[in-house]
Amino acid sequence: MSAAPRSAVPEARPAPGAAPAPDLLDRDALVLLAGLHQRFESRRRRLLAARRERQAVFDAGGLPDFRADTRAIRDGDWRVAPLPRALLDRRVEITGPVDPKMVINALNSGANCYMADFEDSTAPTWDALLAGQRALREAVGGTLAFDADNGKSYRLKPEADRAVLIVRPRGWHLDEKHLLVEGVRISASLFDAGLFCLHNGAALAAKDRGPYLYLPKLQSMEEAALWNDVLTHIEQALGLPAECIKVTVLIETLPAVFEMDEILHALRDRVAGLNCGRWDYIFSYIKTFRAHRDRALPERGQVGMTQPFLKAYSELLVRTCHRRGAHAMGGMAAQIPVSGDPEANEAALARVRADKEREARAGHDGTWVAHPALVPLAKEIFDAVMHGPNQHDVVRDDAVADRDALIGPPPGTITRAGFEGNVEVCVRYLAAWLDGNGCVPIHWLMEDAATAEIARAQLWQWLHARDLGGDPACLDDGTLIDDRLFGQALLDLPSRLAAQGPIPGAGRVAEAIGMLGELTRSDTLEEFLTLSAYERLA
Incomplete structure (x- = not known):
């Protein structure tokens, strides 16, 4: 990136007490991040205020619904841009934090993709964030290695055998307190995405590997449009090819399920799919209806994906994505192998199997697992149903955009x-x-x-x-x-x-x-x- 005059952008610097990290936060990085803050922070703040205003309507008894002002988008005959070759087959994705050991194990896991998570799987201490950025930079460069205290060594497989890297930055609601722009905290989203793209964008673009991102916690098409403009700015600032940064959006808030077409449209030149972020979606349902006593959910263990409101959400996501030429990704299986108890382990695997079979039969193009040991099981299930790289031919015309079905509380x-x-x-x-x-x-x-x-x-x-x-x-x-x-x-x-x-x-x-x-x-x-x-x- 060409160095900009210091007067062209506000000053960015680590907060007092935060390690300076010159290997990551060099002058080019500080200029890029300060420029992102200068251009987009006020818009981010307005959108966060709009969230609060919308929630106040729900607290007063209002219900979420499909927007009247965007009906033309929902009814229109349009499709997203063609998907890059590296993202055509995503039948199994593994997710996890960004520490070096996890990065190596995930990339070596046999999964099609690895979502490196700065959001829900990472406690954002300054040390962890910097270590994660360094680990990803070394992974992209093929040099990442980790030696554990027990003497075990972890090394990357050859690049052709590694999962495709997709990075999840933190959501719009979060700040990064360790980096200040003229004394103001920068958006955590801008920090995570900007720094990753700065250090890896050219190398990944040269391999036709992105950069690729997972976008969390969106609530509206306007928030998606903000991401699109941010990523366009990053591409231009770094001299990357236009629309090389591809994204997948997590539909993990209740307001977002009513704007899936609109979110795809706002990102249509760079979006690769939507994902059923089921756990955050359940949380968002509770939060959205926090003042609606008649919509309180039963205990968490009873709120599974076969509950009508979650079934309606996942099937509508499949229909919406496939109509537009995008992937419809399934959700996370939270189970992990149970060591030392074969019976309990078999019961856990049976729950994973049932969940993944449901997703594959419903038309999803891939799914998530949290542990490398579950990759073969998930692949076996999707291989049995999905005979091509995806299931875009599964149109799900039986799934309808029914507001009441999407918000109906389950019994329990x-x-x-x-x-x-x-x-x-x-x-x-x-x-x-x-x-x-x-x-x-x-x-x-x-x-x-x-x-x-x-x-x-x-x-x-x-x-x-x-x-x-x-x-x-x-x-x-x-x-x-x-x-x-x-x-x-x-x-x-x-x-x-x-x-x-x-x-x-x-x-x-x-x-x-x-x-x-x-x-x-x-x-x-x-x-x-x-x-x-x-x-x-x-």
Whole structure:
């Protein structure tokens, strides 16, 4: 990138106390990031304000719906740009954080693609973010290596045998406190995407490998259009080919499901597909309807993809994508192999198999797994159904854009185990996150920020049911869910956790319990758990 005059852009620099990292944040990087901030920050702020305004309508009793002003886009006969060769076959994608060991294992896993996650799987300490950017740069260059303390060495396979790299930057709602532009925090989205493209864009473009991104937490076509303009700016600033940066959008918010056509249209020259980000989608459903007592969900374990509102969402996504020539990607299987218990392991694999068979039969073009051991199983299932590189010929005309079907609450109950499980998952995940670990195995499920958010939002909604104008929430045995029950669950948790042996973030459990207590008892539901927790990270 050609150096711009210092007067052309505002000054960007690491915040006081943050390591300077000159190998990543050189002058070209600081100029690029400052320029992105200068051009797009005010627009980002307006769109975040629009989110709050929309939520206020929902809190007052309004319901999300398809937009009248964009009907022509939904009804129009248009398609997205042709997909690049590297993204034609995405039948299995593995996801995970960006530490060097995970990057190597994921790229070597046999999956078609690896989503390197700066969002829900990474606790964004400054050290972790810098280490992740370095790991990805070395992976793109083919030099990444990792030697564990136990003497085991990890090395990359030859490039032809590696998964295609797709990077998920953090969402529009997050700031990056460690880099300031004229004293103001930069957008975490701009930081993650800009820095990755700066250091890897030319090398990836030369290989016809992107750069490729996964875009999280979008709520509207306007937010998608902002991403399109940001990426165009990055391409021009770095001298990259136009539209070489391809994106896949996670449909993981309830408002976004009503704008899938519009989001594809806003990104039509660079979008490769949409993904069923199911866990964040469930969280968004709870958050959107936080003031609607009649739409409270049962406990998390009962909210599976066969529930009518989730089935309608995933099938409409398939129909929308295939109509436009884009991939319809399935969601995450959170199960991980159960070591030392063959029976439990077989039960976990059976749940994964059933989920992936449902996705393949529904017409999805690929799916996600969280563990390398699940890659062969997912491939076997999709290979049996998908005889070409994708299933774009599955049109799903039976899936209709029915608002009531998309927002209908499922039946179910709240068991004591489900209630206490929500408390445990929240505390254990938050403790690990505060300790720098954003992806945590808990009871043989890989929990990340999205699953912890479901548990946290449910606890808030159950505890505040009476305040929301409805009947109080109760367990299935009739026990009232109130502050007394919640407080006792918090009080009992340390001894329960001690009986399980060492856990990640054990030293921050007390802090996590205190935070969960404050967040759950608050009169308002915090938009994201990670917003307040972020201020406690180094």
